[in-house]
Each structure stands twice: as C-alpha cells, then as structure tokens.
Amino acid sequence: MRETKPLEAAAIVLAGGKSSRMGQDKSLMVFSGQPLVEHVVSQLLPLFQEVMVAADQPDKFGFLSCAIVPDEAPDQGPLMGIASCLSTSSHDLNFVTACDIPHMNLELIDTLIREAEGYGIAVPRSADGLLEPLFAVYRRSVIGPARALLAESRRGVRELFPLVKTRYVEMPGGWYRNLNTLSDYLDALACLEEASGESADVSPAVNACRRTARTRSISDGARIKS
Numbered sequence: 760m761r762e763t764k765p766l767e768a769a770a771i772v773l774a775g776g777k778s779s780r781m782g783q784d785k786s787l788m789v790f791s792g793q794p795l796v797e798h799v800v801s802q803l804l805p806l807f808q809e810v811m812v813a814a815d816q817p818d819k820f821g822f823l824s825c826a827i828v829p830d831e832a833p834d835q836g837p838l839m840g841i842a843s844c845l846s847t848s849s850h851d852l853n854f855v856t857a858c859d860i861p862h863m864n865l866e867l868i869d870t871l872i873r874e875a876e877g878y879g880i881a882v883p884r885s886a887d888g889l890l891e892p893l894f895a896v897y898r899r900s901v902i903g904p905a906r907a908l909l910a911e912s913r914r915g916v917r918e919l920f921p922l923v924k925t926r927y928v929e930m931p932g933g934w935y936r937n938l939n940t941l942s943d944y945l946d947a948l949a950c951l952e953e954a955s956g957e958s959a960d961v962s963p964a965v966n967a968c969r970r971t972a973r974t975r976s977i978s979d980g981a982r983i984k985s
Contacts, residue, residue, distance in 0.1 A: 768852035768872055769809035771844040772799055773837050773893060774820065785938060786858045787819070791951060795938070796858040800825055803863065809850055812858075813840030836914040837893060842905040845897060857893040859938040861947055864894075864931075871896045871928055879923035883930035890927070891935065892916040 774786040774796045786796040793801065796812065800823055803810050811826040815834070820827045831843045841855055852875060854868055867883065875881035875896045882895040893916070904922040908914070919925075938944045 765808045766806055766872055768807055768854060769811065769848045769850040770803040770807040771853055771855045772796060772812045772858050773840045774812050774814050774858040788944060790861050795861065797823060798861060799858050809848065811844050811847065813844045835909060838905055838914050838916050839909060841897060842902055842909065845899050845902045848899060851899050853897050855893060855895055855897055857937060860894060874926050874928045878926040880919065881926040881928055884927040885930045886932060890917065
C-alpha cells in the first residue's frame with residue numbers, strides 16, 4: 760500500500776443494512792475497542808483523501824470523524840447507498856466496503872484502485888468465481904446505471920456489472936471475513952483475542968450470548984454422557 764500520501768480516491772463504508780442475521784445492529788457492535796463501523800473507518804482515514812459512511816439513519820453515526828451520507832430513499836439496499844455516496848463524492852474513483860469486514864486488505868484495495876484504470880468498476884473475484892461487490896471500486900460514471908436499476912426496483916449490486924465496463928480482479932485466498940451472524944462475530948473476536956493475548960472488549964449482550972453458548976455446550980455434553 761502507498762505510504763507517502765493518501766490515495767486520490769474516496770472510501771465509502773456502507774452501514775445502512777438491517778443486520779437481520781446478526782439480530783442487532785452490527786455497525787455498532789464493539790470490535791477491538793470500537794464500534795465496528797468506526798474500526799473500519801479508522802483504517803481507511805489515513806489511506807484516502809475522502810471517507811464517508813452511507814447510512815439510512817445518519818444520526819446514530821455522529822461520533823464518527825467523517826462525512827455521513829443519508830440514503831436518497833430508504834430501504835433500497837446497498838445499491839442505493841452506493842449511488843447516494845457516489846453522487847456526494849468529490850472523487851471519480853471510490854472504494855466501497857461493507858461495515859462488517861473488520862480487516863481491510865490494504866494491498867488488495869491498492870490493486871483494485873490501479874486495476875480500475877479504464878473501467879467503471881473493479882471487483883474482486885475468488886478462485887471459485889465468487890464476486891465481492893461490497894469490497895470493490897466504483898467510478899462516478901456508475902451513478903446513472905445504478906439509478907436506472909433502482910428506478911426499476913432492481914436492487915442487486917451485481918446487476919450493475921453487465922451494464923458497466925467491469926474489471927474482475929483475482930482475489931487472494933484466506934483473508935476475506937465478513938460478519939453476518941453472531942457466530943461469525945464471536946469467531947472474529949476469538950481470533951482477535953488470540954492475536955492480542957487479551958480479552959476483547961464486547962457489549963453485555965454479546966457476553967450474555969457467550970454465556971448462553973457455553974451453557975448449551977455443557978448441557979449438551981451432560982446429556983451425551985447420561
């Protein structure tokens with residue numbers, strides 16, 4: 760990753776999801792001593808000239824030291840968040856990430872920015888062909904196609920790819936982890952604790968879930984023995 764000066768691009772963090780599989784607002788769950796969205800933003804602030812957060816409820820992110828961009832229309836999914844932020848961005852190149860990816864792969868971000876030369880979108884592709892549209896680079900030229908899709912009630916970000924010149928960038932294996940469920944979150948905390956040698960700071964609700972999981976495990980073991 761370049762260390763001399765910030766990239767001539769903006770970073771967009773999508774934080775407007777409903778977190779239905781997590782069961783609580785994942786953007787505010789504590790990770791490494793910070794709300795998850797702040798943990799992601801803090802990694803991006805030194806790297807980009809502009810950082811913004813896309814949110815359907817902007818008031819809850821007033822603690823962040825970056826711009827908060829409300830969705831132009833509510834409940835339209837990440838495509839609306841992307842379109843809203845691209846319209847606000849002062850940069851042509853924009854790196855977009857979901858707020859539930861705790862570890863930013865800085866080398867891949869740099870690669871995506873470079874590979875976007877001559878393309879409207881640069882998106883990672885895994886060895887088995889899976890795409891990661893919420894860890895990708897989008898130019899402002901994507902605004903028109905995105906709004907056209909939304910006008911037709913088509914909200915899938917992947918639907919942009921046939922409409923825009925898209926560069927598929929081979930993605931290194933093993934790094935990608937996003938947190939969709941409480942189990943994903945607890946696994947990520949366990950890895951964080953193992954790396955730091957200290958217990959991760961989490962919310963009382965998460966500690967309660969941990970206790971419940973341990974109780975179930977002990978109970979299940981007792982039934983097996985009996």
